[in-house]
Amino acid sequence: MNDKYKLTFDEMIAYLTKKNIQFNITSEDEALEILRTRNYYYKLTSYKRNYQKEYDKFPYGIYMHLEFAYLVDLASIDMNLRYTLLEMCLDIEHSIKVRLLEHITDDEEEDGFTIVERFLDLQNKTVQSYIGSMGTNASYAKKMYDRHHQKLPVWVFMECITFGQFVRFIEFYYKNFATDITYYRKLHETIRYIKNIRNAAAHNTPILMNIAEPGTAKKTKIASDYLSQVPNISKDARNKKLKNNRVHDLVLLLFIYSDYVTSSNMRKHTFENLTSLLSRCKRNKSYYQKNLALISTYKFFESIINHLKL
Incomplete structure (x- = not known):
């Protein structure tokens, strides 16, 4: 065609x-x-x-x-998956911001304003050029922007930036300010992959459209190390699955969620959603009896979810 x-x-x-x-x-x-x-x-x-x-x-x-009918069923499963993934990404973003602001608040040498100025200087941006759209009449954050845009504290800055801008701020903080190196190093290595999933889910882009295809991507060490913790996944399966970009990014999302989201209510809600999603995948399991690649991918993620028990 x-x-x-x-x-x-x-x-x-x-x-x-x-x-x-x-x-x-x-x-x-x-x-x-x-x-x-x-x-x-x-x-x-x-x-x-x-x-x-x-x-x-x-x-x-x-x-x-x-x-x-198989395509219709996969589309329905994928819709449920995107909703769940977007919630997980929002939970991760919220949890990281809480921890980040805790660290900045406890830093006696930081007033909450200088860090924003330094970040914007490195970006060659002013407050107006970086988040100026927040000052438009259509913006829900207009009042917040109008009040603070002349001198922007980090706690307001966190509410004004996009997720992509937040990713850059995390990388900036890790390189220049972080004292809890382990916490921020893992974020530095993984947050851009979380961004991939967040963008796809938020823009309603199909996640499952080639989820079972053999990939050619180079796997990251951190994703491989995470997967090595799951007893039911062999090294060979680990190496093969992580070559698929979507699989790789989803693996990191699940483990980063487990490591960084500490709210018991959030974790309970997400585990219920993921368990429900696994059940939904099996509703029409006869559709997939001859698709060994999809069955293998399902079992792969089922093992991870059951291992994490969020």
Whole structure:
């Protein structure tokens, strides 16, 4: 299919049929209704990347053992996953900010203003250029910005910056101020991967679209070290799974959550969500009996979640 021209809904179904995607569970009429009202073609079909193609007799490639209903089910699971991941990222962000502000407050040599000025100087930014959008009438933080933008304390700065800006501040703090080196070193090594997941979840980008594909990424030592703690995951499985970027980032998110989120209520809520998500994955387990890669990926994350017991 040429992505540069628009398909009608009937042409979408015809193309899926040509690629051997079946309509035995969900009929073509039901699929048309789903594509019209519940999900859109590109997102829904992105999950087909988790299925193998047969090329021997079909030069253009056809999918093997793939029903349209399987794609719908994966899309539903992925939606639940994104909601859970976004909550986890928000918990991590909140918990780190609490600890960071504790450390800054306890630092007798820091007044809470100088650290912001120094950070902005290193970024070659002014307060106005860095967070000026907070001063617009549409911003929920306008009053906060109007009151403090001439001289910005770090506790207000934390409420005004984006997550990407927060990542840069963490790296700045680690290199220049941190006394609890271990706490901030792990964040320095991992926070950008948490950002990947946060951005994908917040922008409703499919997480599972190629979650079972063999990857070529270079695994990080910290992710490998974390996984070595899980008794049911072999070194070979660890090395293979971490080559997939999405798997790698999700692994770090789970372990960073376990290490950095200390609120018992947050942890209990997240473990309940993750346990519920694992159950949801098995609701239509017959759909995935022939997809050994997806089954393996499910068991991989099930082992991690059961090991952490958030």
